[in-house]
Amino acid sequence: MRASDSVDVQAFLDEQPFSAFQWLVFVLCFAIVLFDGFDTAAIGFIAPSLVKEWGVEKSALGPVLSAALFGLAAGALSTGPLSDRFGRKRMLVASVLVFGAACLGSAFAVDLQQLTILRFVTGIGLGAAMPNAVTLMNEYCPQRRRAMLTNLMFCGFPLGGACGGFLAAWMIPQWGWRNVLVAGGAAPLLLVVLLLPLLPESVRYMVANGQPVELIRKVLSRISPSAATARAFVLTEQVHVEAASGTVGLILSRAFRVGSIMLWLAYFMGLVVLYALANWMPILFKDAGLTPQTATLIAALFPLGGVGAVLFGWLMDRFNANRIIAVGYVLTAVTVFAIGHFADNVGLLVPVVFVAGALANTAQSSMPSLAAGFYPTKGRATGVAWMLGIGRFGGIAGSFLVAELVARHFSFSQIFAIVAIPGAIAALALVVKQAASPQESAEKAADRAVVRVH
Template sequence: MNVTTERIDVQNVIDGNPISRLQMRVILLCFLVVFLDGYDTAVIGFVAPALAKAWSVPPPALKPLLSAALFGLAAGALAAGPLADRIGRKVVLVISVALFGGLTLLSAFATDLTQLTILRFLTGLGLGAAMPNATTLTAEYCPARHRSFLVTVMFCGFTLGSAGGGFLGGFLIPAYGWQSAFWVGGLAPLALAAALITLLPESVQFLVVRRGGGMRVAGILRRLAPGRAVTGDAVFVTPDLGAAQARSSLGSLFQNGLAAGTACLWLTYFMGLLVIFLLRSWLPTLVTGAGLSLERAAMLGGAFELGGTVGALLVAWCMDRFGAHRAIALSYLLGAVTVCVVAYLVAAPLLLAPAIFMAGFFLSGSQTSLSPLAAAFYPTHARATGVAWMLGMGRFGGILGALSGGVLLGLGWDFQAILTALAVPALGAAAAIWFKGRWRGREIGGGQQTAGLQLGHG
């Protein structure tokens, strides 16, 4: 008697069932990861004015400190993506969270600028490795009909964490000293890393592509679709299983029509982070130099990050309804306009806060939306690499932004001149992502079939 082995497409199981408790747990845990990632990335910008005062350091001398973590972020992202495509998203994610938590905690004990700069670089390695793996893991557990929105909701943890750095820093630093911000940023990730070990599942798509064991895959699918009987004897597949056996993950970023889209994603993320990290690193220093208090400066930094959270949700909603590329390009364009408006409101404190909120709304909102776009663009065997290398290459824009703030201050540029100049890279980001949407090669959700996940048209 012939026995037919059941063939199960795991993506169809994810797409064809309601969102399960397991999927909600993955989204929540990854949200917490990027929340703490955002806090620990942004905290140095809020600590910097207090450090300059405590250690008698002029603001331009803080350039190496403010950019050190960004070099680590780039290196961590570039290394972690291919590693996660080889050994798994979960393993790399747990290690990276423990790494940035432990090193942030050690930063509270730094006694001079050199020590803190070295610790911030090492912290950046963990920060850079965590974000692309949290993004990839979330995308691979989300059904196509909700993927863009749910990945963006998860990624909003980063902007909320960054905003928390501003609001919490405005309370903690004046009362308990700059070290208190690092205590919070170190202990919380260490606790989360311990929880991830037992609570976070590995990507089921990764397990299929890397032949991770039928019983393990079947166990996860039974939790994703409780009403379906799944055994370990079934043959599990993904839409891009054949491609996964043939190419390295890094080389895949430039094959089968992906090269132009990869270049556009890198350029867009580079330009966007140049603007965002200059603002994130130097906004508190710029506004205190313009005459506002340290507490007010921290709150304005928090308003920028909070605006990014709200903006990301709206951009994600627009991506599913009006086209992913059109929505993101328009948001960058409006961000360029808004940052010019902010430049001329330093003398109007009542208008400055809402204007900075709107700058974050458009700039950080569009930047956050690039992650679900990239996660959907690449096939499973190269997805972590594709997302990580977009983030990693973009970090060099963040480095340039953090360094150029100090350079421009040293050259005598004021608040108004620096912010007006930021409209140029914001317009460049809008143009690059618009071009990707028009490219007739590997198109998300367009007429051609891709090996990646799906998002809205345009």
């Protein structure tokens, strides 16, 4: 490379082998998402213990089960634009610190009101962490493997939820529910110590925001020494002409509006299914006649199946991503409906719960990658964060939906039949997004922008 050469950052990432430095970014982001999933799901697994220890009705758990979801929405909606302005790393470190400290504090709550407040604060940190981890990982990936690697990283979320279930089933009988929250708070706080020195800022963000060329060169040189002699860096991508109106204006501009709304709707409906089942499945299985420990262990299989997102990522890198995920949501609706008909047969219930979880979590875990690929660098964190933030209200709706169905004495099979419907709606939303072809319209209406850093 001549000293006068400039480097196109994405082309550089596409041409180089996936380096040890990029794997470090992957591992750190995976750990963040893993603890995010653990802390998000933990409240559902300790819910039966709360009913027993504090003597409250199951229907009274609605606020505490959904408090973190309100926080998740608030954290995502507020920090997405902040990340696009101040950087991915700052938001990630701050968010992990917040949700770790708040989860640890939740272990010492004395009543539902106190626990609800602490879960809301936990949710703010959780909601801020997820979109920034997805965005940072996406911006370090080569184009040909972007969806697969981002989905693989996002698998930490359902895996964290599954670990929470298994850990709860082991810890609660011996040490009580509070120790589950202690573990969920202490681990992220230890992770912060590693993030501060090891986690890099997004190199695409640095170029797009005109940061010093020395910083960009230092980061890219850790991927390949060939970047060490570059004197300028460029970021070439399609940026819509309305981008100057701000990141929120970008994702709501004419070229992106239909796609954004359909992403929000699909993610919303997917979370109705996930949180309705993740939060209530242990209680519903217990009410159906299973022992508390068996109910918790079977319910823990539901989030474990999310590792299938790696396969979806591979397919998304090669075929139409909207259609791949839409098929996943259709099959989710079918299998969730089937769960309601196997309560009296544990031998069939176990595989059906696992398959339903694999499909639901795989489709949902693929959505952030779909969103990250849909938006340009200037608005990527906002686009992903707003999909996650608005979608979180689906988790809130799912928690309250099942609470209402339980209060109205719907049967086990009826509850699962109703919860299956949002899966079909999510699939339809992605079909509409594909039919509207908003991404193609954006490219036709876009100006090719080249951001240069000298």
